[in-house]
Amino acid sequence: xxxxxxxxxxxxxxxxxxxxxxxxxxxxxxxxxxxxxxxxxxxxxxxxxxxxxxxxxxxxxxxxxxxxxxxxxxxxxxxxxxxxxxxxxxxxxxxxxxxxxxxxxxxxxxxxxxxxxxxxxxxxxxxxxxxxxxxxxxxxxxxxxxxxxxxxxxxxxxxxxxxxxxxxxxxxxxxxxxxxxxxxxxxxxxxxxxxxxxxxxxxxxxxxxxxxxxxxxxxxxxxxxxxxxxxxxxxxxxxxxxxxxxxxxxxxxxxxxxxxxxxxxxxxxxxxxxxxxxxxxxxxxxxxxxxxxxxxxxxxxxxxxxxxxxxxxxxxxxxxxxxxxxxxxxxxxxxxxxxxxxxxxxxxxxxxxxxxxxxxxxxxxxxxxxxxxxxxx
Amino acid sequence: xxxxxxxxxxxxxxxxxxxxxxxxxxxxxxxxxxxxxxxxxxxxxxxxxxxxxxxxxxxxxxxxxxxxxxxxxxxxxxxxxxxxxxxxxxxxxxxxxxxxxxxxxxxxxxxxxxxxxxxxxxxxxxxxxxxxxxxxxxxxxxxxxxxxxxxxxxxxxxxxxxxxxxxxxxxxxxxxxxxxxxxxxxxxxxxxxxxxxxxxxxxxxxxxxxxxxxxxxxxxxxxxxxxxxxxxxxxxxxxxxxxxxxxxxxxxxxxxxxxxxxxxxxxxxxxxxxxxxxxxxxxxxxxxxxxxxxxxxxxxxxxxxxxxxxxxxxxxxxxxxxxxxxxxxxx
Numbered sequence: 001x002x003x004x005x006x007x008x009x010x011x012x013x014x015x016x017x018x019x020x021x022x023x024x025x026x027x028x029x030x031x032x033x034x035x036x037x038x039x040x041x042x043x044x045x046x047x048x049x050x051x052x053x054x055x056x057x058x059x060x061x062x063x064x065x066x067x068x069x070x071x072x073x074x075x076x077x078x079x080x081x082x083x084x085x086x087x088x089x090x091x092x093x094x095x096x097x098x099x100x101x102x103x104x105x106x107x108x109x110x111x112x113x114x115x116x117x118x119x120x121x122x123x124x125x126x127x128x129x130x131x132x133x134x135x136x137x138x139x140x141x142x143x144x145x146x147x148x149x150x151x152x153x154x155x156x157x158x159x160x161x162x163x164x165x166x167x168x169x170x171x172x173x174x175x176x177x178x179x180x181x182x183x184x185x186x187x188x189x190x191x192x193x194x195x196x197x198x199x200x201x202x203x204x205x206x207x208x209x210x211x212x213x214x215x216x217x218x219x220x221x222x223x224x225x226x227x228x229x230x231x232x233x234x235x236x237x238x239x240x241x242x243x244x245x246x247x248x249x250x251x252x253x254x255x256x257x258x259x260x261x262x263x264x265x266x267x268x269x270x271x272x273x274x275x276x277x278x279x280x281x282x283x284x285x286x287x288x289x290x291x292x293x294x295x296x297x298x299x300x301x302x303x304x305x306x307x308x309x310x311x312x313x314x315x316x317x318x319x320x321x322x323x324x325x326x327x328x329x330x331x332x333x334x335x336x337x338x339x340x341x342x343x344x345x346x347x348x349x350x351x352x353x354x355x356x357x358x359x360x361x362x363x364x365x366x367x368x369x370x371x372x373x374x375x376x377x
Numbered sequence: 378x379x380x381x382x383x384x385x386x387x388x389x390x391x392x393x394x395x396x397x398x399x400x401x402x403x404x405x406x407x408x409x410x411x412x413x414x415x416x417x418x419x420x421x422x423x424x425x426x427x428x429x430x431x432x433x434x435x436x437x438x439x440x441x442x443x444x445x446x447x448x449x450x451x452x453x454x455x456x457x458x459x460x461x462x463x464x465x466x467x468x469x470x471x472x473x474x475x476x477x478x479x480x481x482x483x484x485x486x487x488x489x490x491x492x493x494x495x496x497x498x499x500x501x502x503x504x505x506x507x508x509x510x511x512x513x514x515x516x517x518x519x520x521x522x523x524x525x526x527x528x529x530x531x532x533x534x535x536x537x538x539x540x541x542x543x544x545x546x547x548x549x550x551x552x553x554x555x556x557x558x559x560x561x562x563x564x565x566x567x568x569x570x571x572x573x574x575x576x577x578x579x580x581x582x583x584x585x586x587x588x589x590x591x592x593x594x595x596x597x598x599x600x601x602x603x604x605x606x607x608x609x610x611x612x613x614x615x616x617x618x619x620x621x622x623x624x625x626x627x628x629x630x631x632x633x634x635x636x637x638x639x640x641x642x643x644x645x646x647x648x649x650x651x652x653x654x655x656x657x658x659x660x661x662x663x664x665x666x667x668x669x670x671x672x673x674x675x676x677x678x679x680x681x682x683x684x685x686x687x688x689x690x691x692x693x694x695x696x697x698x699x700x701x702x703x704x705x706x707x708x
Contacts, residue, residue, distance in 0.1 A: 011616060015507055015510075015511070016511065018507055019504075019507040019508050019511055019514075019517055020517075022500075022503070022504055022507060022517075022521065023508075023517040023520050023521060026520060026521045026523075026524065026584065026587070026588075027520050027523075028552070029535045029536060029538075029539055029584065030523065030524070030527070030535060032535070032538060032539065032552060033534065033535045033538060036538065044550060045548075045550065046548060047548055047550070048548070048549065048550050048551075048552065048555050049550070050552065050555075058548065174383070177388060178387050178388045178391055181388055181391065181392060182388075182391045182392070182395065185391075185392060185395040185396070186395060186435045186436050186439065187436060189399055189432040189433070189435070189436070190432060190433045190435075190436035190437075192432060193428075193429040193432035193433045194433075197425070197428065197429040197432070198425075198429075199426065199429040199430070202429075203704070205433070205437075206703070207700045207703065207704060208440075209440070210699050210700050210703040211696050211699070211700050212440060212444050212445070213696075213699065214641050214692045214695055214696050214699065215444050215448065215689070215692070215696075216644065216645050216664075216685065216688045216689060216692055217645065218645065218647075218663075218664055218667050218668075218684075218685040218688050219447050219448050219451045219685045219686070219688065219689050220443060220444060220447035220448075220451075221447075221667075221671060221681075221685070222447075222450075222451065222454060222671060222678050222681055222682055222685070223446065223447035223450035223451055223454070224443065224447055226450075227442075227446075237383065237387070238387070241387065241391070242439075242443070243443065245439055245443075246439045246440070246442065246443025246444060247443065247444070249436055249439050249440055249443075249444075250440065250444070253436060277403070277407070277412075278403070278425075278428055278432075279399070279400065279403045282432075303525075303526055306528070307526075307527070307528030307529065307530075307531070308528075309528070309529065309530050309647075309648045309651070309652075310647055310648065310668075314671075326528055326530040326531075326648075329530050329531065329534060329652075330530055330651070330652050333530075333533070333534060333537070333652055340538060340541070340550070343534055343538075344534070344538065346534075347530075347531050347534035347535065350528065350530075350531055351526070351527045351528065351531040354526040354527065354528070355523065355526050355527070357526070358522075358523065358525070358526035359519070359523075362519060362522070365525075366592050369589065369592055369593060370592070370593065370596050
């Protein structure tokens with residue numbers, strides 16, 4: 001597509017820049033969460049995460065002490081204290097909200113009735129008056145401060161222990177692994193039968209699997225919940241494993257069948273001629289050759305089960321001990337809507353494992369997607 | 378730790394059970410119809426008629442019990458009252474037509490159907506074309522593809538952080554409001570901003586699905602025969618013309634597949650709405666409405682099933698289209 005020599009370089013630039021912008025746009029949301037999970041509560045509230053790498057400037061105010069705090073020094077009345085907390089640095093201060101940096105640290109100003117106010121660089125202030133102070137609330141001192149960029153892993157420690165995410169992590173793992181392994185086994189045998197065995201009704205069954213691919217989960221919720229109750233399975237791990245196995249099977253059979261159909265006919269035929277039983281062919285030839293397709297489905301199912309909220313809420317209980325990570329996250333969004341250090345950290349823990357799996361096994365994921373969709377076109 | 382052993386033993390039992398079934402049933406079959414002796418030919422024929430069903434047995438059982446039976450059970454329940462004790466005919470469907478929340482959900486679902494597949498496919502196509510010949514194209518693709526691995530709930534948290542609102546004058550920590558205030562606007566509570574809040578929810582799904590569209594369309598673009606493109610360039614077509622007149626028409630089939638696949642995801646959209654607005658402020662959708670009726674104080678299984686059946690009816694055309702395509706290909 002690179003045509004004329006003159007246009008080429010400018011076009012390349014346009015393509016590079018627009019591609020970069022697009023990638024940036026798609027990455028920024030996750031990056032924001034990731035950065036925020038390493039900032040503490042006050043920092044998150046004080047500045048946007050995109051400003052977290054430079055010293056954050058913030059404005060605020062403190063009230064001075066009142067009459068009760070005043071002490072007499074050399075016949076004058078003095079109130080002392082500090083306007084800074086933590087690791088803030090004072091940039092400027094003022095006595096009106098509109099001008100939070102009217103004075104430099106160390107300067108002195110006169111508030112009404114001959115009260116003199118000094119705020120020093122270390123944050124200490126000194127309010128001096130010749131007459132006793134008469135005020136019910138302290139005077140407001142407005143400050144402009146900076147906080148040096150600071151990152152912490154404290155959020156992770158807190159979330160994993162106090163917020164119960166460690167437990168939820170184990171629960172999610174307990175749900176996910178059997179729910180990934182069992183459908184693969186069942187589907188592999190079925191896919192082999194659909195791909196390489198002759199029997200009446202084969203075309204119909206294959207069509208049924210394709211049809212079942214799109215059945216909305218919602219249709220199955222109420223009937224299965226009642227079925228599980230009647231069978232005595234109730235709400236619990238067994239129920240959710242079975243449910244995920246059922247819901248994952250159409251895709252598993254479909255992917256594996258499509259892949260197995262493409263395996264070389266000669267290999268299977270010659271094994272049959274040599275007297276191998278179907279079971280031997282399946283175990284010795286089909287399974288090893290189908291590894292890429294098995295891996296593709298395993299990743300799909302793993303990601304889907306790990307990330308699922310609906311099936312877990314319906315088929316697993318909602319007590320604190322039973323919640324999976326998406327469930328905890330949802331609960332936190334309700335109860336700690338404003339505590340972004342908790343939310344960001346919890347969210348990041350819950351998406352960390354899928355992201356690792358994603359980046360490590362991307363090749364198989366892409367292959368599976370292509371097998372599932374492009375052929376249909 | 379107890380849980381760990383429960384999980385391990387279940388995997389063991391599950392895997393062992395499956396293997397035992399397949400292996401054992403094959404053994405039995407071979408014992409009943411031994412493929413040797415005087416009637417070997419007859420036995421092999423009989424055994425090979427039964428064997429496929431042994432291989433398919435567990436799958437058919439699961440598919441039947443967990444997907445086929447529920448469709449019919451839902452249909453039955455949707456024609457009955459809240460606890461299934463009384464037949465009400467089409468009563469639940471008639472109720473739905475007159476219910477404000479149901480109408481809102483239908484309308485919103487339609488809106489989602491129009492916007493999300495279109496935008497995700499469009500962005501996917503652009504991303505696929507842009508990153509195609511770049512040196513760092515694969516890294517770029519990975520990053521655009523990444524949201525696919527993130528749960529809808531996780532994405533909900535990520536985007537709620539972007540939409541976060543602080544009162545005017547305070548430091549805006551949500552990216553969107555920060556940009557808006559920087560440009561001189563007033564900060565908004567985006568998620569309660571009717572009717573635009575629907576679009577703010579849709580953006581989340583577009584963000585997730587674009588990577589999927591990109592991966593598939595990128596493969597399709599690479600499959601286009603080089604000659605057609607070279608011929609167009611020789612005829613003096615501009616890069617844009619090559620893209621829109623030569624490339625896009627050749628991958629229309631794949632675009633349709635991507636579009637319908639995302640359509641299915643959109644129809645069933647639940648988690649995003651559930652965790653971000655829970656259907657308040659005019660953002661209700663069918664899947665969340667169904668969940669509502671299923672889990673409110675006194676669940677109404679009749680109405681919940683009716684809503685689920687509406688979803689089922691909506692996916693049916695795509696189901697038929699998929700089956701047709703699959704059969705065409707199988708021939």
